[in-house]
Amino acid sequence: SKVMLDLRKLSRADLDPELAPVSRFAHTIQLQRGDFNGNVLTIRGEDLRAMSVMFGTEPSELVVRLEDQGILAQV
């Protein structure tokens, strides 16, 4: 299973400010790749783990939180 971020949702002005780190992370990866499809970004399992550490949650917890916000889909 892969973790796919919705870039359009992540770039909305009304994004929960606590989720700004996720938005910054996605943007950094886009730049590193030169990936400007602008709609979705699938990231590594290790990235989810790194982000969870940053949020002080379990990876599964962070997945649920981001799914609730419509930011993430597991595919």
Add this chain to the structure above:
Amino acid sequence: SKVMLDLRKLSRADLDPELAPVSRFAHTIQLQRGDFNGNVLTIRGEDLRAMSVMFGTEPSELVVRLEDQGILAQV
């Protein structure tokens, strides 16, 4: 810089038999991704290092060898 493999060259019947592990590695990655573009495969820096260990060479040495065979390009 990224390491890009020429899948067409890798799948040729007259490929140097010693390079079969490279061909198998590329095929495995293609399956894991579901990436069937069939022409190029860009792999991770860590993959080049893993392959060099398997060949008992330095990464730079393996790059030169595969470049000479037209199998690899650094982009």
